[in-house]
Amino acid sequence: MSIDESTAAKVAKLARIKVEDDDLPALAAEFNTILGFIEQLGEVDVDGVEPMVSVTPMRLKRRVDEVTDGKMPDKVMSNAPDAREGFFAVPKVVE
Amino acid sequence: MTRESSLNRFGLSGARDLLRKGEVSSVDLTNACLEAIEGAGVLNAFVHKTPEIALERAEAADKRLAQGDAPKMCGLPIGIKDLFCTKGVPSQAASNILEGFKPEYESTVSQKLQDAGAVMLGKLNMDEFAMGSSNETACYGNVLNPWRRDNDDAQLTPGGSSGGSASAVAADLCLAATGTDTGGSIRQPAAFAGITGIKPTYGRCSRWGIVAFASSLDQAGPMTKSVRDAAIMLEAMCGHDPKDSTSADLTVPDFEAMLTGDIRGKTIGIPREYRMDGMPDEIEALWADGRKMMEDAGAKIVDISLPHTKYALPAYYVIAPAEASSNLARYDGVRYGHRAKLAQGDGITEMYEKTRAEGFGPEVKRRVMIGTYVLSAGFYDAYYNRARKVRTLIKKDFEDAFAAGVDYILTPATPSAAFGLGEMTDADPVRMYLNDVFTVTVNLAGLPGVSVPAGLDKQGLPLGLQLIGRPWEEGDLLNAAQVLENAAGFVAKPSKWW
Numbered sequence A: 001m002s003i004d005e006s007t008a009a010k011v012a013k014l015a016r017i018k019v020e021d022d023d024l025p026a027l028a029a030e031f032n033t034i035l036g037f038i039e040q041l042g043e044v045d046v047d048g049v050e051p052m053v054s055v056t057p058m059r060l061k062r063r064v065d066e067v068t069d070g071k072m073p074d075k076v077m078s079n080a081p082d083a084r085e086g087f088f089a090v091p092k093v094v095e
Numbered sequence B: 001m002t003r004e005s006s007l008n009r010f011g012l013s014g015a016r017d018l019l020r021k022g023e024v025s026s027v028d029l030t031n032a033c034l035e036a037i038e039g040a041g042v043l044n045a046f047v048h049k050t051p052e053i054a055l056e057r058a059e060a061a062d063k064r065l066a067q068g069d070a071p072k073m074c075g076l077p078i079g080i081k082d083l084f085c086t087k088g089v090p091s092q093a094a095s096n097i098l099e100g101f102k103p104e105y106e107s108t109v110s111q112k113l114q115d116a117g118a119v120m121l122g123k124l125n126m127d128e129f130a131m132g133s134s135n136e137t138a139c140y141g142n143v144l145n146p147w148r149r150d151n152d153d154a155q156l157t158p159g160g161s162s163g164g165s166a167s168a169v170a171a172d173l174c175l176a177a178t179g180t181d182t183g184g185s186i187r188q189p190a191a192f193a194g195i196t197g198i199k200p201t202y203g204r205c206s207r208w209g210i211v212a213f214a215s216s217l218d219q220a221g222p223m224t225k226s227v228r229d230a231a232i233m234l235e236a237m238c239g240h241d242p243k244d245s246t247s248a249d250l251t252v253p254d255f256e257a258m259l260t261g262d263i264r265g266k267t268i269g270i271p272r273e274y275r276m277d278g279m280p281d282e283i284e285a286l287w288a289d290g291r292k293m294m295e296d297a298g299a300k301i302v303d304i305s306l307p308h309t310k311y312a313l314p315a316y317y318v319i320a321p322a323e324a325s326s327n328l329a330r331y332d333g334v335r336y337g338h339r340a341k342l343a344q345g346d347g348i349t350e351m352y353e354k355t356r357a358e359g360f361g362p363e364v365k366r367r368v369m370i371g372t373y374v375l376s377a378g379f380y381d382a383y384y385n386r387a388r389k390v391r392t393l394i395k396k397d398f399e400d401a402f403a404a405g406v407d408y409i410l411t412p413a414t415p416s417a418a419f420g421l422g423e424m425t426d427a428d429p430v431r432m433y434l435n436d437v438f439t440v441t442v443n444l445a446g447l448p449g450v451s452v453p454a455g456l457d458k459q460g461l462p463l464g465l466q467l468i469g470r471p472w473e474e475g476d477l478l479n480a481a482q483v484l485e486n487a488a489g490f491v492a493k494p495s496k497w498w
Helices: A005-014 A021-043 A073-077 B004-009 B012-021 B026-038 B051-067 B108-115 B163-170 B187-193 B227-237 B281-296 B309-330 B348-359 B362-374 B380-403 B429-436 B440-445 B474-488
Strands: B046-049 B077-081 B119-124 B176-181 B196-199 B219-224 B267-271 B300-304 B408-412 B449-456 B462-469
Touching: A005 A021, A005 B362, A021 B309, A021 B362, A021 B380, A021 B429, B004 B026, B012 B026, B012 B227, B026 B046, B026 B051, B026 B077, B026 B119, B046 B163, B051 B119, B077 B108, B077 B163, B108 B119, B108 B176, B108 B227, B119 B163, B163 B176, B163 B187, B163 B219, B176 B187, B176 B196, B176 B227, B187 B196, B187 B449, B187 B462, B196 B227, B196 B474, B219 B227, B227 B449, B227 B474, B267 B281, B281 B300, B281 B408, B281 B449, B281 B462, B281 B474, B309 B362, B309 B380, B309 B429, B309 B440, B348 B362, B362 B380, B380 B440, B408 B474, B449 B474, B462 B474
Parallel strands: B077 B119, B077 B176, B267 B300, B267 B408
Antiparallel strands: B046 B119, B176 B219, B196 B219, B196 B449, B408 B462, B449 B462
16 A cells, blocks of 8 residues: 555645645654554464454543543643633634 | 762662651652752753652651651651542643642542552653653653763663653652553553562552543552562552452551562563564673573573463554543543633534544643544454454463463563654654553453563663563562662663753
8 A cells, every 4th residue: 555645635635734734754754664564463264363452451430420621621621722711722613 | 978968869669668767858858859859940840849749748757757656657758649639639640631729638548558658759751651661651741761872962862751750760850760561651661760660450549539541550569779679669559449349358468577588489481582583782782681590599591482472562553542532531621621712613522622632742632533533333343342352362372382381481671772852753653552562461361470680782771571470479570670670770870960
């Protein structure tokens, strides 16, 4: 499977990372090198093997469904690039 | 040199013993480290210094020591990798995208160390988001290894991603440091810098408050000047945390008390697949020496096979980027960190795309995009699910070896000694990835692994050996590591040039 420039552009879009058109050929070439390395996995017989979900066989702990934290909007917002009146501010989302 | 000005050279156990005897104070120890840090700017290991916090905690520690209610690490000055969130102190995973981020909370592991009385000196450099093996991807610039070759002054990498931690401990800027390990990021830099580093079993240390890279692989661990120090610090870091659903609800043993020095009757496996083509003779010789040392200590050596070893790195380079692409989606310029300046008419998508393009470095972008690709519709089964199946097989290789009676597995820690900064710049990314060839299997299988300095190569650079243990048996593993440490008798230190 070889990645061309348009696929590289599509992946960049999906990842929400702006890549200039001039940089696409180099990016596609890097993808191909890494994917070429990954292709080796095709040699392994994985018939009937379960994909790993959890490396340590443990049951996730349950807890009571109750509020354990909160009431600290100032702390939650303290690192925001743009916070106003208790909200995170972003550019217009809906036209 | 006066004793006060060389206190930074102590390890955790030596300093602890002097503190308990009242022969030194934590303030003295802390000042010695702060002075060493000031004089070592060129190494670029400490990137956010916290001398006020350090001295405040040192004074509190001295009071507790005097009152006789000192916890186990009381008064011991350490460095914290920049990946750990520390309350009110910059924590940016060496990335521009987290520039200015000061967490309102403390990671569980750094809180536990604080509760154990440890004194934080500052934050340590690392590869951006822990992605790298040479500490050349940090927004703070490269870290220098205090070790240099005998015959030239070339700047060498301390390894990565915990390169700042390795450099700081090796150069005696702190008594010990925290690291994290996703594919070898504690053990490879420990080997490159001639120190000890252990990655515990997945689930031993809480991941809460540690900036996530690949959640199914990430584990924190100590980087120290001796195996005993690693036992002391690991105990303080471990333990169940309700805030991390994968943290194990198991009792944490007194690891230091388990260092008996006796490994008679234990069985040590030597995996034949770790004998790589093109491996330097010196690594091969060191491995053979290690085998002999364990044999002399009364262990039985057996050859074993871990047949899927070859596929560990390719599986890792699917799974880790896949998880990273998901974890790093949170850096969107909304809640914290960097937000790009927008042009007239830019909407929210442009904000995301520009923010992430500006904030992430090239290696992080590469991995996020590879992860996005292997998770995308049509490739999920071919790449991601296949890699997870191979991961099952890699874990089974280890389970089979342990079921056959093997107690520990002995391997080289790295395929080479520390290399020069910039040496890999023009190489393709895969060549850099090969650094983790001996360590990455351990993350995929969730096992504990420790790197112990065991010798010098002919250019005078340290080399490490790795011991891999059964799940949850870090105490037993550290005991074997200490036997290796004693037999190897590694005492070399880098000569001070900085």
